[in-house]
Amino acid sequence: xxxxxxxxxxxxxxxxxxxxxxxxxxxxxxxxxxxxxxxxxxxxxxxxxxxxxxxxxxxxxxxxxxxxxxxxxxxxxxxxxxxxxxxxxxxxxxxxxxxxxxxxxxxxxxxxxxxxxxx
Amino acid sequence: xxxxxxxxxxxxxxxxxxxxxxxxxxxxxxxxxxxxxxxxxxxxxxxxxxxxxxxxxxxxxxxxxxxxxxxxxxxxxxxxxxxxxxxxxxxxxxxxxxxxxxxxxxx
Numbered sequence: 235x236x237x238x239x240x241x242x243x244x245x246x247x248x249x250x251x252x253x254x255x256x257x258x259x260x261x262x263x264x265x266x267x268x269x270x271x272x273x274x275x276x277x278x279x280x281x282x283x284x285x286x287x288x289x290x291x292x293x294x295x296x297x298x299x300x301x302x303x304x305x306x307x308x309x310x311x312x313x314x315x316x317x318x319x320x321x322x323x324x325x326x327x328x329x330x331x332x333x334x335x336x337x338x339x340x341x342x343x344x345x346x347x348x349x350x351x352x353x
Numbered sequence: 354x355x356x357x358x359x360x361x362x363x364x365x366x367x368x369x370x371x372x373x374x375x376x377x378x379x380x381x382x383x384x385x386x387x388x389x390x391x392x393x394x395x396x397x398x399x400x401x402x403x404x405x406x407x408x409x410x411x412x413x414x415x416x417x418x419x420x421x422x423x424x425x426x427x428x429x430x431x432x433x434x435x436x437x438x439x440x441x442x443x444x445x446x447x448x449x450x451x452x453x454x455x456x457x458x459x460x
Contacts, residue, residue, distance in 0.1 A: 281452040282452075332396055338385070339402050340397070
């Protein structure tokens with residue numbers, strides 16, 4: 235079955251870039267039916283969808299307005315994974331970050347990575 | 354953007370009780386609504402898809418109903434493992450995906 239394995243640092247300094255990776259097993263990042271998402275969760279903002287990447291003959295990306303301009307989600311076909319890069323982070327970006335698969339519903343989730351933004 | 358509002362935000366109940374959680378959308382979303390269960394330290398788990406379709410492996414004591422703007426998640430005969438936080442999520446108009454703020458079900 236499909237599994238997602240997250241990796242990345244748990245502590246990021248303010249103004250720096252948060253970078254996380256989600257490795258996929260049991261499916262392909264280039265699947266024409268899948269969508270690969272990043273979602274975060276914090277007490278103040280609840281569950282917040284950040285964005286997704288998906289392949290439909292071409293690569294597409296959608297991002298939440300709240301982080302647009304700071305976020306990049308990239309597929310890596312050579313490693314069958316996708317990544318999240320969030321620039322210019324502030325303490326408000328402190329959250330539990332999840333990767334998840336799904337277009338309409340999220341039925342496969344990574345284990346989550348707690349990221350704290352602090353100097 | 355579509356906003357999702359759940360009520361109540363928390364709920365106390367006992368084993369064996371029947372409980373209902375409500376989710377309201379800020380505009381008509383047909384039946385494009387999902388329900389998730391989240392236990393402490395775990396990622397959310399998809400329970401119900403498209404308002405009323407139970408995911409494989411989810412006990413039949415869980416059910417979902419509604420269409421348009423008003424939806425309910427019902428749990429009959431609460432079991433100890435059902436005490437968790439529940440979220441709704443719309444997929445009528447995406448992006449963006451929108452979640453409700455959650456309902457914490459406590460003993």
